[in-house]
Each structure stands twice: as C-alpha cells, then as structure tokens.
Amino acid sequence: MPFRLTTKNRVILLFLCLLALALSGCKESKAPEKPVVQETPARPPGCESCHPEVRLDPSHNLACTDCHGGNPKGATQELAHAGLISQPAHPDQMQKGCGGCHARQVAEAATSLHFTAKNEVNAVRTAFGAQAPLASLTQIPTHETIGSSLDLADDLLRRRCLRCHAYNSGDSYPETVRGTGCAACHLAYTNGTMTSHAFSKSPGDSQCLHCHYGNFVGADYYGRFEHDFNLEYRTPYRTDGSETRPYGVEFHQLAPDIHQQKGMACIDCHSGAELMGGHSGAGKKEKAVTCLGCHGWRTGLPIPLDNLQVEENRLVLFARLTGKKLVVPKLVHPAHKQYGKKAHCTVCHSQWSFNDQGTHLLRIDNPDHPAWSRLSVQGSREVEEQLDNPPGQGTSLRDKINEASSPSLWLKGYELRRWESPLIGIGTDGMLHIFRPILDLHLSMADANKKVLFDNVGVAPRQQRYLPYTPHTVGKAGAFFNERLTPNLPTEIQP
Structure with a gap:
C-alpha cells in the first residue's frame, strides 16, 4: 500500500524539523577571535628584583x-649585568673591590703565605731542580712541551695540586667549594653553595677546612685521616643517600687534637694578623704562635695572643668564636725541663701523624680506563668524571691558576698510607721533630701513543723527601714517651 502524507502528518513533521533546528543552536558563524598576547612587563630596576635573597651584614650594607659594578637601572639581565664583576674579592679584583675600605689588609694579604703559597711551591720545585725561589704561585712557568723533570713538576703544580689557594674556588665536592681572594675565608659556604652574603670577621673552622682537608694540617685537628684510593676503602656504606665524600675521599675518624676537644677554633691560635701577613698596621710580621709561648709563659714574659689574659698569675684564653674561658695548663712534668731543648713538643704529644709514603703521579694523554677502575676515586672531581665517563674527544685538565685547559690527566696513587707510628728525626735546629714524607713524590709521563717519556722520577737523595712539620693531633704524652725520645736522640746528648 503506497505511503501518503496526511495533513496531520505534515504538521507533525514540520514541528519536528523546527524543534531540531532550535536544539542544534545554529548561529551565524563568526571569524575566530585573535588570542590576546600578554606582554611580559619589564622588571623594576635594582638588583634586589632578581636577587631578593641577598642579605648584607651591617658593616657591608652597601649598594651592590x-x-x-653593573647597571642597577637595567631592566633586562643583559643591561643590568653590563660591566658586572662577579668575584670582586678575587686577587685580580680585590684591590678595587675590597681595597677602597681595607687597603692595609689587602696589601698585606697579597704577600701572605695564604695567597702566595710560596713555601709549598718552592719546596716541590727545589726538590726537582729549581735554582731560584718564586715569590708566588702565579710565577710558576707554563710549558708547551715537557722537557725536564722540573717542567713536569710545574705542570703537576698548576694543573693537579694547586686547587687550594686564593685564586681558585676549589674542587666541586660539597665541602671544598669556597670563594676566592678575601671571600675564601670571609664568606660562608656549605654544601657547595654560598650560604650568606654577610661577611664574617672571625671565620669558623668550616671555612678553614674548605682548603685544609685531606692528609694535611687542619683535617688532623679534627682527627681525620684520608682513606686510600683503592676500591676496598670505599666506606662507610650508607643507605640514606647522604654524601659519603664531602671532601673528595672518605676518612678514618681518629682522635682529634686536645685543643679542638676543649673548644678552641683554628683562629684562637692562628690570628688574622698571622694569617694575613702583618700586625697592627705597623708593617711588622706577626710571629707564629708556639706551644711554649702559651704553656711555658711566666710572669714578666709577653702575652703571645690578644685573646689571652692573666688571672691570678695564670694565662686564661677566651675562645674567639664562643667566648669560652679556658685556663692554659703550665708545664709541670720534669721531662719538659730535661728534654725541652732537645725535642719539639709534638715528638711526645702528637697522638698520630700523616705518613703517606710513595706518592705516585702519572701524566697521561690517553689513560687505560679499565686499568684504573679500582682507583677511580682520585680526590679530584675533574679527574674522576673523566675516568668514570671517558670523553670522546680526549682528556683535559684545567690550569688551576689561569683556568686554561690542556690535554692529558694527572692520575694519583700511594704505596702506603699510615698514621700510627710518627716518623721522628733531627731538624736543622738540632732538635727532634716529627717528619712526614711530603716530598716522596714519583713523577711519570706517557704521551698519547703510551710512549713513556719520564719514568718514576723521584727526589734524591732520599733524605730530602722528608720534611719536619707540626701535627695538630696533640694529646697527653702517655707513659711511653721515652720510647720516642731515647732511640732518636744523638748519643752525645742522651741522658
């Protein structure tokens, strides 16, 4: 039967069409609106707009x-940083950055041992044949080619050894990073970053330890003896993710110095006048403090430090950082009178000492990485990163004075590291001293083709490898102090 639309059906169909059009929301199409571009407003002028965290101490509440330098009115980083001096306390900048207010201190510091490191530099260079001393580490020659053992020693000093000086901001381990120049001591760093822009007049020991770590004086004051480099010494094992090598290499915790245990900081003995190279602006050189200066003091003698006072005929020390009051013990044991002019105090009173024998250093252009896998801890982050992840374009090591990179690495290892038996010998003053084999160095070099150019070049005669030093591991002498004295005293002056 054919389908036909009735009048009623037509009305219903028309209604449904109109309803569908209404529900579909048909509207006249419009051109899409253009997105509104939000322009980034320029920052207000002034350093604080980008560096709000910087807080200054009252004595240095200056304009940034x-x-x-720089331009405080610059609205962009590029404009604001025009002419910026990032390290105004650096030795190359400190005359301008710090000298305007601290002219005397800057002039004296520039010639101090902390800035020049001339004693350490000249000891190594003389041992390898240098004829004339240098006034500063900045005078160490650079060499395009290595033609002698002295050239090799110069390269070692500039590229591997001299990471702890005022021209360099330190290795990149958490507790070896610091400022440069004046800021190396007077701006606080922790965990690799500057923690405050407030300058500290009296630096705490943590500042000293940014440089005086490893098996060198300073770390021993806290009882720290560095582990060997071999894989077996990678302890303590930790599961909490904490840093196990804040100073580059793990360390044994031995007995700290008695002065540290009593609450004395480094600056309680080593004053700014001594460390900065002058005294009271008079152009005089401050005498280094000695054990006898304090413990052998008696009425009528000069007081050796400005944080000492006399109370009831006794010397009393006031700790510079805490104000703690400490009575200085006097020498009462009869052995002091018997041996006082025959032996340095530490011969009896050092609890342990640094004894790293046979320090071997190899300069190599193309190291055999698998062969060094058990010695991948090197106490140098720059070296370690290249041993762990061999670069595709050859190795390189920065000059720690001028920052220039040169090909090849300096790799390091030891024959023996011990602490328990201090080495005792006779110094140039005829007295017994503690010695350490600080110049027991053996230098080697191989080129990119692994051809050996220098092989195990050491210091001769052997006696010159040992130098006297003052261990900062002082404690009670104990009942067996004679065992250190009697066998080592010359026969003619033995009791």
Missing part, C-alpha cells in the same frame, strides 16, 4: 654596584 659598589663592589660588583
């Missing part, structure tokens, strides 16, 4: 540009 007074020290750092």
Whole structure:
C-alpha cells in the first residue's frame, strides 16, 4: 500500500524539523577571535628584583654596584649585568673591590703565605731542580712541551695540586667549594653553595677546612685521616643517600687534637694578623704562635695572643668564636725541663701523624680506563668524571691558576698510607721533630701513543723527601714517651 502524507502528518513533521533546528543552536558563524598576547612587563630596576635573597651584614650594607659594578637601572639581565664583576674579592679584583675600605689588609694579604703559597711551591720545585725561589704561585712557568723533570713538576703544580689557594674556588665536592681572594675565608659556604652574603670577621673552622682537608694540617685537628684510593676503602656504606665524600675521599675518624676537644677554633691560635701577613698596621710580621709561648709563659714574659689574659698569675684564653674561658695548663712534668731543648713538643704529644709514603703521579694523554677502575676515586672531581665517563674527544685538565685547559690527566696513587707510628728525626735546629714524607713524590709521563717519556722520577737523595712539620693531633704524652725520645736522640746528648 503506497505511503501518503496526511495533513496531520505534515504538521507533525514540520514541528519536528523546527524543534531540531532550535536544539542544534545554529548561529551565524563568526571569524575566530585573535588570542590576546600578554606582554611580559619589564622588571623594576635594582638588583634586589632578581636577587631578593641577598642579605648584607651591617658593616657591608652597601649598594651592590659598589663592589660588583653593573647597571642597577637595567631592566633586562643583559643591561643590568653590563660591566658586572662577579668575584670582586678575587686577587685580580680585590684591590678595587675590597681595597677602597681595607687597603692595609689587602696589601698585606697579597704577600701572605695564604695567597702566595710560596713555601709549598718552592719546596716541590727545589726538590726537582729549581735554582731560584718564586715569590708566588702565579710565577710558576707554563710549558708547551715537557722537557725536564722540573717542567713536569710545574705542570703537576698548576694543573693537579694547586686547587687550594686564593685564586681558585676549589674542587666541586660539597665541602671544598669556597670563594676566592678575601671571600675564601670571609664568606660562608656549605654544601657547595654560598650560604650568606654577610661577611664574617672571625671565620669558623668550616671555612678553614674548605682548603685544609685531606692528609694535611687542619683535617688532623679534627682527627681525620684520608682513606686510600683503592676500591676496598670505599666506606662507610650508607643507605640514606647522604654524601659519603664531602671532601673528595672518605676518612678514618681518629682522635682529634686536645685543643679542638676543649673548644678552641683554628683562629684562637692562628690570628688574622698571622694569617694575613702583618700586625697592627705597623708593617711588622706577626710571629707564629708556639706551644711554649702559651704553656711555658711566666710572669714578666709577653702575652703571645690578644685573646689571652692573666688571672691570678695564670694565662686564661677566651675562645674567639664562643667566648669560652679556658685556663692554659703550665708545664709541670720534669721531662719538659730535661728534654725541652732537645725535642719539639709534638715528638711526645702528637697522638698520630700523616705518613703517606710513595706518592705516585702519572701524566697521561690517553689513560687505560679499565686499568684504573679500582682507583677511580682520585680526590679530584675533574679527574674522576673523566675516568668514570671517558670523553670522546680526549682528556683535559684545567690550569688551576689561569683556568686554561690542556690535554692529558694527572692520575694519583700511594704505596702506603699510615698514621700510627710518627716518623721522628733531627731538624736543622738540632732538635727532634716529627717528619712526614711530603716530598716522596714519583713523577711519570706517557704521551698519547703510551710512549713513556719520564719514568718514576723521584727526589734524591732520599733524605730530602722528608720534611719536619707540626701535627695538630696533640694529646697527653702517655707513659711511653721515652720510647720516642731515647732511640732518636744523638748519643752525645742522651741522658
């Protein structure tokens, strides 16, 4: 039967069509609106708009540009940093950055041992044949080619050894990073970053330890003896993710110095006048403090330090950082009178000492990485990163004075590392001293083709490898102090 639309059906169909059009929301199409572009407003001028965290101490509440230069009105980083001096306390900048207010201190510091490191530099260079001393580490020659053992020693000093000086900001381990120049001591760093822009007049021991770590004086004051480099010494094992090598190599915790245990900081003995190279602006050189200066003091003698006072005929020390009051013990044991002019105090009173014998250093252009896998801890982050992840374009090591990179690495290892038996010998003053084999160095070099150019070049005669030093591991002498004295005293002056 054919389908036909009735009048009623037509009305219903028309209604449904109109309803569908209404529900579909048909509207006249419009051109899409253009997105509104939000322009980034320019920052307000002034360093604080980008560096709100910087807080200054009252004595240095200066405009940032007074020290750092730059343009405080610059609205962009590029404009604001025009002429910026990032390290105004660096030795190359400190005359301008710090000298305007601290002219005397800057002039004296520039010639101090902390800045020049001339004693350490000249000891190594003389041992390898240098004829004339240098006034500063900056005078160590650079060499395009290595033609002698002295050239090799110069390269070692500039590229591997001299990471702890005022021209360098330190290795990149958490507790070896620091400022440069004046800031190396007077700005606090922790965990690799500057923690405060407030300058500290009296630096704490943590500042000293940014440089005086490893098996060198300073770390021993806290009882720290560095582990060997071999894989077996990678302890303690930790599961909490904490840093096990804040100073580059793990360390044994031995007995700290008695002065540290009593609450004395480094600056309680080593004053700014001594460390900065002058005294009271008079151009005099401050005498280094000695054990006898304090413990052998008696009425009528000069007081050796400005944080000492006399109370009831006794010397009393006031700790510079804490104000703690400490009575200085006097020498009462009869052995002091018997041996006082025959032996340095530490011969009896050092609890242990550094004894790293046979320090071998190899300069190599193309190291055999698998062969060094058990010695991948090197106490140098720059070296370790290249041993762990061999670079595709050859190795390189920065000059720690001028920052220039040169091909090849300096790799390091020891024959023996011990602490328990201090080495005792006779110094140039005729007295017994503790010695350490600080110049027991053996230098080697191989080129890119692994051809050996220098092989195990050491210091001769052997006696010159040992130098006297003062261990900062002082404690009670104990009942067996004679065992250190009697066998080592010359026969003619033995009791």
